[in-house]
Amino acid sequence: MQYLLDHPSSLKWTASELVLEEGKKPAGDKLPKFQPVVFCKSMQEIMDPMVQCHPYYITHPTLPLTILRLSLHNPYPLPTLPPPANQIFYLAVPTSSPHLFFTPQRSKLADICRKSLPIALSSQHRRYDIVSTALTAKTLEALLARKGCERGDLGAGGGWSVFAVEGEGALEGDPLETSRPRKRQSLDADMDDYNNVEGKKRKRIAKARFGKSATVGDGSGLERVEVKLREVWPRGKEVPGVLGVVDGNAGKSKKGRPKKDIAPDTNDEDSPLVDEHAPWKGKSWMPNVDVVLEGTHVFAGVRTLVEEGVFDGEKIPTWMTGEEGKSVGMVKGGTILKSAVAAGILEATTDTRRDRRKTT
Numbered sequence: 417m418q419y420l421l422d423h424p425s426s427l428k429w430t431a432s433e434l435v436l437e438e439g440k441k442p443a444g445d446k447l448p449k450f451q452p453v454v455f456c457k458s459m460q461e462i463m464d465p466m467v468q469c470h471p472y473y474i475t476h477p478t479l480p481l482t483i484l485r486l487s488l489h490n491p492y493p494l495p496t497l498p499p500p501a502n503q504i505f506y507l508a509v510p511t512s513s514p515h516l517f518f519t520p521q522r523s524k525l526a527d528i529c530r531k532s533l534p535i536a537l538s539s540q541h542r543r544y545d546i547v548s549t550a551l552t553a554k555t556l557e558a559l560l561a562r563k564g565c566e567r568g569d570l571g572a573g574g575g576w577s578v579f580a581v582e583g584e585g586a587l588e589g590d591p592l593e594t595s596r597p598r599k600r601q602s603l604d605a606d607m608d609d610y611n612n613v614e615g616k617k618r619k620r621i622a623k624a625r626f627g628k629s630a631t632v633g634d635g636s637g638l639e640r641v642e643v644k645l646r647e648v649w650p651r652g653k654e655v656p657g658v659l660g661v662v663d664g665n666a667g668k669s670k671k672g673r674p675k676k677d678i679a680p681d682t683n684d685e686d687s688p689l690v691d692e693h694a695p696w697k698g699k700s701w702m703p704n705v706d707v708v709l710e711g712t713h714v715f716a717g718v719r720t721l722v723e724e725g726v727f728d729g730e731k732i733p734t735w736m737t738g739e740e741g742k743s744v745g746m747v748k749g750g751t752i753l754k755s756a757v758a759a760g761i762l763e764a765t766t767d768t769r770r771d772r773r774k775t776t
Contacts, residue, residue, distance in 0.1 A: 417472065417474055417483065417485055420483070420506070421476075421477070424555045424556065424557065425554040425555050427506060427519050427554070428519060428520065428552060428553075428554055429506075429508070429517045429518065429519060429552065429553055429554070429555075429556060429559055430517070430518065430519075430520050430548070430551065430552045431515050431516070431517050431549045431551045431552070431559050431562075431563045432515065432516050432517075432518070432546040432547060432548055432549060433514055433515055433516075433546065433547050433548075433549050433563075434447070434448075434514045434515065434516060434534070434537065434544050434545075434546055435514075435544065435545055435546070435547055436542070436543070436544060436545070437534070437538075437543035437544055437545045438543065440545065440547065442514065443514045443544065444514075446542065447512070447513075447514055448537045448538070448539065448542070448544065450482070450509050450537070452473045452482055452484065455484075455536055455537070456469075456471035456473065456484070458535075458536040459471065459486065459529070459532055459533075459536045462532045462535055462536060463528055463529065463532055465491075466491070466528055467488050467489070467490070467491070467525050467528055467529065468488070468489040468490070468491050469486055469487070469488060469489075469529070470486070470487040470489070471484060471485070471486050471487075472484070472485045472487075473485070476508075476556075479510075479556060479557070479560055480510060480511040480560075480564070480565065481508050481509060481510040481511060481517075481556065481560065481564075482508070482509045482511075483506065483507070483508050484506070484507040484508075484509070485504065485505075485506055486504070486505040486506075486507065486529060487499050487503070487504055488503040488504070488505060488523075488525040488526065488528075488529060489503065489525075490525070500523075502521050502522060502523040502526065503521070503523055503525050503526065504521070505518065505519065505521055505525075505526050505529045505530075506518060506519045507533070508556055508559075510560055510563070510564050510565055511565055512565040513563065513564055513565040515549070515559075515563040515564075516533065516546060517556060517559050517560075517563075518530070518533075520552070533546060534546050549563065549741075549742065550742040550743065550744040550745050551563065551741060551742050551743050551744075552638075552640070552743050552744070553637075553638050553639070553743070554639055555635070555636075555637075557635045557636050558635075558636045558637060558638055561636040562636075562741050563741075614725070615723075615725075618722060618723050618724070618725055618729060619723050621722065621729035621730060622719050622722040622723045622729050624729075625719075625722065625729050625732070625737050626715070626719045626722075626737055626738070629715065629738055630713070630715035630716045630718070630719040630737070630738055631716060631719075632713060632716045632720075634713075634716075637712060637713030637714065637715070637716060638713070638714050638715065638738075638743050639710065639711065639712065639713075639714065640708070640709070640710050640714070640743060641708070641709040641710075641714045641715075641735075641743050641744075642706070642707070642708050642709075642743065642744050643706070643707045643708075643735055643744070643745055643746070643747050643752070644704075644705075644706050644707075644745070644746045644747065645703075645705040645706070645707060645747050646702055646704075646746055646747065646748045647702065647703075647705075647747070647748060647749075648700045648701075648702045648748075649700060649701055649702070649703070650700050709736075715736075715737065715738040718732070718736050718737070719737075733747070733750055733751070734751060734752075735747060735751070735752050740752045
């Protein structure tokens with residue numbers, strides 16, 4: 417456990433939300449009273465027939481949360497010490513927050529432990545369940561800043577973070593006034609002055625979109641953001657009839673006459689909007705585009721690119737500024753779907769990486 421405190425980014429953490437089992441509604445103010453001793457004893461009783469659990473917990477010295485280490489062993493044969501790395505389950509419970517942070521271990525014992533978490537937190541008259549929030553990070557600080565109890569700088573992501581600052585750094589004036597009127601530049605202004613003005617303008621736009629968040633060295637960076645774009649695009653009038661390899665005989669009949677490229681009738685009322693099995697037959701088409709952003713601090717890098725003019729700060733979507741508070745999701749209509757199978761996407765990407773490792 418001391419190694420984890422000395423090396424905060426040594427493990428990968430994922431955040432889940434605690435919801436009421438009936439209707440999957442947010443817990444709100446109906447949070448369970450977390451007591452580490454009672455919780456560990458409940459976990460041992462629940463998993464006792466299948467798993468031998470040896471718990472150990474500490475209170476984090478600087479963060480408002482409790483960290484538990486659960487060593488999982490097979491009941492038969494006798495357990496070996498120490499257990500394998502995939503049988504050590506770490507759990508972090510933040511204070512007064514409906515979220516749980518745990519390490520996404522891939523083993524049968526870890527799956528049993530993960531399914532036992534809401535049962536151990538439930539009471540006789542109130543049952544809970546956990547749902548994925550599609551947010552993963554390498555540090556507890558990054559998760560706590562977005563899903564914790566305190567209203568920090570990242571409690572509201574993106575441009576909304578200016579409302580979350582209290583005290584000396586609180587917002588003054590109208591938050592919607594992102595740009596100030598400036599004097600009109602003369603026609604004989606040199607290029608340096610023009611670039612200086614444009615650079616200041618881009619920085620004001622970046623400040624309006626990102627607010628107090630996404631700064632280098634804030635200790636709350638996400639290392640990976642993976643988004644699946646599922647946008648529906650209208651099809652133009654000219655549609656290629658057949659997609660194939662172009663060769664010297666392409667487009668010619670047996671007698672040497674050129675063939676007519678007959679495009680499918682996209683104005684047919686009976687044709688579907690999007691045909692996944694035959695994309696060329698629908699009125700619209702939906703390409704499968706996956707966007708992966710990686711780095712030491714993804715959103716800080718995007719903010720730097722906005723300030724340098726690589727990205728248009730006025731047109732980038734909210735999932736690129738951190739407002740959505742997710743690291744995995746599916747985008748449709750410009751925003752991440754609330755009811756998207758984010759957990760399924762996360763599992764699929766994890767399985768894909770594992771398959772790639774096996775093949776390599």
